[in-house]
Amino acid sequence: MKFIGYTRSNGTVGVRNHLLILSTVACANNPVRNIAQQLTGAVPITHQNGCGHLPREAERVHRTLVGYGSNPNVGACIVVGLGCEVIQTKKVAEEIAQTGKSVACILIQESGGTINATAEGVRIGREMLSELSKQQREEHDISDLILALECGGSDAASGITANPAIGVASDLLVKQGGTSVLSETQELIGAENLLAERAVNKKVAEDIINIVKRAEQSSLNFGVDIRSTNPGPGNKEGGITTLEEKSIGAAHKGGNAVIQEVVEYAVKPSKKGLIIMDTPGTDVDSVTGILAGGAQVCVFSTGRGTPVGAPIAPVIKIVSNTQTYHSMKENIDINAGKIIDGFCTVQDIGKEIFNEIIEVCNGKMTKAEQLGCGEFAIYRDSPTQ
Amino acid sequence: MAEKTQDAIIISDKDNVATALKNLAKGTKVLARGDILTMEVNLKDDIKFGHKFALYDILSGSDIIKYGAVIGRASQDIKKGEHAHLHNIEGARGRGDKK
Numbered sequence: 001m002k003f004i005g006y007t008r009s010n011g012t013v014g015v016r017n018h019l020l021i022l023s024t025v026a027c028a029n030n031p032v033r034n035i036a037q038q039l040t041g042a043v044p045i046t047h048q049n050g051c052g053h054l055p056r057e058a059e060r061v062h063r064t065l066v067g068y069g070s071n072p073n074v075g076a077c078i079v080v081g082l083g084c085e086v087i088q089t090k091k092v093a094e095e096i097a098q099t100g101k102s103v104a105c106i107l108i109q110e111s112g113g114t115i116n117a118t119a120e121g122v123r124i125g126r127e128m129l130s131e132l133s134k135q136q137r138e139e140h141d142i143s144d145l146i147l148a149l150e151c152g153g154s155d156a157a158s159g160i161t162a163n164p165a166i167g168v169a170s171d172l173l174v175k176q177g178g179t180s181v182l183s184e185t186q187e188l189i190g191a192e193n194l195l196a197e198r199a200v201n202k203k204v205a206e207d208i209i210n211i212v213k214r215a216e217q218s219s220l221n222f223g224v225d226i227r228s229t230n231p232g233p234g235n236k237e238g239g240i241t242t243l244e245e246k247s248i249g250a251a252h253k254g255g256n257a258v259i260q261e262v263v264e265y266a267v268k269p270s271k272k273g274l275i276i277m278d279t280p281g282t283d284v285d286s287v288t289g290i291l292a293g294g295a296q297v298c299v300f301s302t303g304r305g306t307p308v309g310a311p312i313a314p315v316i317k318i319v320s321n322t323q324t325y326h327s328m329k330e331n332i333d334i335n336a337g338k339i340i341d342g343f344c345t346v347q348d349i350g351k352e353i354f355n356e357i358i359e360v361c362n363g364k365m366t367k368a369e370q371l372g373c374g375e376f377a378i379y380r381d382s383p384t385q
Numbered sequence: 386m387a388e389k390t391q392d393a394i395i396i397s398d399k400d401n402v403a404t405a406l407k408n409l410a411k412g413t414k415v416l417a418r419g420d421i422l423t424m425e426v427n428l429k430d431d432i433k434f435g436h437k438f439a440l441y442d443i444l445s446g447s448d449i450i451k452y453g454a455v456i457g458r459a460s461q462d463i464k465k466g467e468h469a470h471l472h473n474i475e476g477a478r479g480r481g482d483k484k
Contacts, residue, residue: 156404156435159452160394189478194454219479226479239404239435241449241469242476245456303435321434340406342391 001176003145003361004137005072005296009100012072013144015296015361017132018043018312019125020074024065024081024089025050031106031114032080035121039129043311045376051085052384058086064266064378067292069096069103073312075135076102076128078121083109102128137363143177143272145361148290148298148313149253150183152283154231155238155303157320159249161336161346162301166318167255168350169299169357170274174257179272181290182254185215186230186281190244191251195276199259207262211278218381230281234304253301265379266292283308285379287315297361299353307331308375309368314360317367318353333367393432395419395440397453402437402469404451409438430468437469449474 006014019042023032029046036044045068049061065087069077077096081089093105104124111117149170151158170180182188188195192212199205219226231240240246257274266289269275277293279286283306287298291313298313300306303320305328319325322337334353338344344352360366368374392415393403403417403424409432417424417440424440432438437451443463448455460475467473 156437157406160396160404190454190456216479220481223481225476225482227476230479236471239433239437239470241437241471241474242457242478244454244476244478245451248452248454248456323434 001142001358002139003142003358004363005140005144005361006075006135007138007140008072012099012294013140013296014072014075015314016073016312017075017135018073019128019132020045020069020077020312021121021125022065022069022077022079023047023050024079024087024092025085027051027082027085028080028108031108031117031121034118035078035080035125038122039125042125042129043374045311047376047378049378049380050081050087053086054382054385057380057382060265061378062087062092064288064292065092066095067266067268067294068288068312070099071291071294071296071312073296074101075132078104078106078125078128080106080117080121081108083107102131141177142173142358145173145297146179146181146269146293146295147173147357148181148183148287148295150283150287150290150298151250151253151301152308153302153304153306154235154240154246154249155320156240156249157238157337157340158301158303159252160320161339161349162303162318162320163249163252164346165336165339165349165353166253166299166301168347169353170253171255171257172350172354173357174255174273177272179269179275180254180257181269181275181277181293181295182251183277183279183286183290184250184281185211185278186219187243187247187250188212188276189216189226189247190242191247194248195251195254195259198256204259204262208259208276211262211276238303263293265289268294280379282377284375284377288376288378297357299357301336305331307368307371307373309366309373311374311376314366315368316353316356316360330371331367331373391416391418393417393438395422395424396451398422399453400450401439401441401443402449402451403440405432405434405436405438408432408434426466429464429466432468439463439465439467439469441465
């Protein structure tokens with residue numbers, strides 16, 4: 001099957017053509033916002049990271065920023081930093097430029113302050129917008145797609161309707177040569193043995209067991225019952241009792257495909273097919289990591305309802321029950337509650353999700369895009385110094 | 386999978402709990418349906434949409450099975466038809482509080 005997208009010189013294909021204004025450090029957030037405000041359609045990324053990180057975390061933040069700028073949905077990128085921070089802005093810009101896209105680097109200390117940095121960014125960005133506007137979509141095979149699988153605000157119906165239906169769509173994509181990324185390791189606790197049985201080889205099976213062990217140990221280290229945070233209050237209100245129950249329901253998003261590889265947070269898969277990325281159980285952090293790993297589109301199940309989107313990729317929201325569909329219709333793209341209502345099967349909704357993925361990749365806006373919902377957060381696990 | 390007449394779903398025939406597909410009232414007889422198994426259960430509690438009730442009498446300490454897999458264990462005896470949730474089920478994983 002085919003879709004139409006933006007051909008990138010490194011062989012990847014974008015389903016959007018964004019101009020990204022990327023801050024590398026909290027100190028650069030102001031000019032990033034200012035530059036984007038002046039440029040129609042430009043996407044600003046601001047965040048609290050960039051300095052004072054311990055080495056392992058500095059590497060993860062750096063990798064995430066480079067991955068985000070390198071995402072095929074980004075047509076051109078302006079990287080803005082201060083000049084003295086731990087995350088080296090010039091290095092981030094150089095690594096993004098290796099994808100072949102147009103990249104500029106602005107350092108506030110070199111520009112001589114906020115006003116000059118902003119002006120420089122607006123001048124460069126306007127020319128970039130002009131170039132991006134001339135690019136046309138071309139036909140590509142869906143084996144070029146990387147799909148992010150996510151859930152947030154789950155209820156007990158998520159594991160019966162929305163997640164298995166997403167699994168059907170994921171299996172359809174994988175069967176046709178595409179790639180699907182299952183994530184949120186904490187929410188695989190209790191489902192790891194079922195997943196390890198589906199690993200392509202012993203090494204991948206061990207990787208699955210090991211990342212789950214690591215996630216569980218990090219919770220044990222705090223000396224609390226994991227249920228004090230996960231399942232969250234809304235999950236419990238929705239009928240989910242234990243983390244194991246939530247995990248097995250969540251793992252349904254990965255369908256029945258063979259698991260080809262386990263990758264670290266924000267690392268691009270080297271294989272096609274079903275992949276597991278080791279991300280935290282927080283949806284925004286998790287989606288950011290998968291997009292930094294090259295995914296162009298995301299399907300996201302919810303039971304309680306959530307508006308969460310992503311700044312650079314369409315997020316297709318699938319709700320597990322009809323009640324939430326009606327109460328939050330403006331945030332939901334597909335109602336899998338029709339399965340419980342008796343109007344459709346899991347297979348039917350799975351096919352509907354698959355068709356929606358293709359339409360959205362061709363350019364149809366998701367509800368999250370229409371409303372400008374675009375959240376960004378990098379996974380952190382150690383203190384700044 | 387689901388049909389309109391269904392009150393609750395038994396996801397796997399190995400399960401000892403069912404999930405309510407609508408708000409169900411205490412004292413009513415409800416139909417819980419799986420792929421093979423169909424059971425009538427007299428509810429001893431109100432069961433909200435998405436919440437679970439016991440399909441059999443479950444002894445304290447026994448595994449709670451849903452999706453054909455262990456999702457926790459009973460922290461007290463649970464009678465057939467009783468609400469099965471935080472008050473009588475505990476998770477076995479990620480229990481830093483038990484170290």
